[in-house]
Amino acid sequence: MTAHGADVQDGDGQTTAASRTDSKRSPAIEVPAARERARAIPEAAVARLAVYLRALSALADQNVNTVSSDELAVVAGVNSAKLRKDLSYIGSYGTRGVGYEVAVLIGQIERTLGLTRKHSVAVVGIGNLGHALANYGGFPSRGFPVSALFDLDPDLVGVPVGGIPVSHLDDIVQVCSEREVTIGVIATPAQGAQEVCDGLVAGGVTCILNFAPVVLQVPEDVEVRKVDLAVEMQILSFHVARRQQEAAAEADRSDVDGADIGPPGDGGRVPGEVESANRMVERL
Amino acid sequence: MTAHGADVQDGDGQTTAASRTDSKRSPAIEVPAARERARAIPEAAVARLAVYLRALSALADQNVNTVSSDELAVVAGVNSAKLRKDLSYIGSYGTRGVGYEVAVLIGQIERTLGLTRKHSVAVVGIGNLGHALANYGGFPSRGFPVSALFDLDPDLVGVPVGGIPVSHLDDIVQVCSEREVTIGVIATPAQGAQEVCDGLVAGGVTCILNFAPVVLQVPEDVEVRKVDLAVEMQILSFHVARRQQEAAAEADRSDVDGADIGPPGDGGRVPGEVESANRMVERL
DNA sequence: ATTTGTGAACCCATTCACAGCT
């Protein structure tokens, strides 16, 4: 589940390129893009830095001054080698034989994540979830002031939610650009989401957190992260199914070994008419 | 950002194992676990199957009967090669030269994801987010009936939310096991989350969707997925920062090429006293 | 003529294991 909500292809087949059976040969000319940013912290590591930061904050609250990678790894739920490698991407701030100074690490991670600056947030769609987000105390208290809310509903427009009045969706471009919104949160139903997204982008928003169950199409300089409840539930469902299946297989140890059933089971269930399929696409 | 909310280590260093410089040699004896499930759909692919399913459902609603991998790939926001590979994990249901029958694919994906069976859901923590989730129409309408709600607040206990009455947290073990809850959704503040989690597990819940900003410790047969708002925001923040940094670098094309600054910038900002750090850990 | 299904190549991420510093 990497990031990048939408890459919208770059041209699937017909690669034009010359890469073929000269497998071992890396291109003689170092592509400029490659050195362009030798920096580059792996996406996966960035996500974990945020987790480490939280763990470190908790430690700081308990007046812990120093942690070893082993200790921090446990509370962050990763293994210590990974933790150390992740930290190594942002520099060397540990002391061998001792560990890391909590305060220093917090500072460095905050710097890396760009948390030393405020990012004003707009929430679009003031339904159940939108309300929850607008009222979410944790937003403003840590560098993410909510500075605009939007909805279509005329009954909502003008009403203050979590302290700031709801604007009409029609004004999204102007309001976003006026208030210099950098992060847009889409909490609308699926139908409107793409349009909302376009509005945000037109208003200069380059980072979007999308709760609507659609794949947004955006220009490549816009970063989209997706939180998709239906997908999460279905992944869990998959694991339930797998578990059951394994249990079943375990149960009848009839040694059905040679019978390599290609796709699992296919035990008689004809696809038949699909019962309307997942309509998890309503209103959050 | 793979899944597996908590693996809680398996022993970081000292691997005991014999793997060393015999790099190219794969172990002569095929490990039993390896064939145990030649099945095994990659985690990443499972997540995408859910996305394809939604796209396919939308197509079905528009009475589209057939799609090519190219078409489906576009609406799902992936490239067609990946799509085909993903589908190949669940079997061969396409027709060369033609494409896939929408209805068939929907059926097969639903089967694979275990959506042919109901999974009853419990929501714990009926705050803003909990309310949103309990009222979420998309839950029950597609195989995920909400069958229990829990909260600590005595004013809430007994009150029906989204049709079903809130139970007290103290009863979580019993209620979960009585109502055969298979998926638990944790929407509590961070403090209570681990305890809630333990309760769910004690009540027989093996899949958990965690909105609380903590890393849950669970037995290895329990599957945890995490949705972490603070982390998402911070990842976006990182991208804003990176973009700015790039723009800045672009601006002063003084060709500072040899000066390979290790950790980015470090431009004068002393870590200093950390201002309480991210307290995004309040109440959703 | 088209489009699937898939081995092989490639690339990114994780894990190992140890040298280097305190």
Added chain:
DNA sequence: AGCTGTGAATGGGTTCACAAAT
């Protein structure tokens, strides 16, 4: 003696590119 920082090895996932099928 202990712990960090990191090359090297491994593994998982993605992309390529083409043979097979209709």
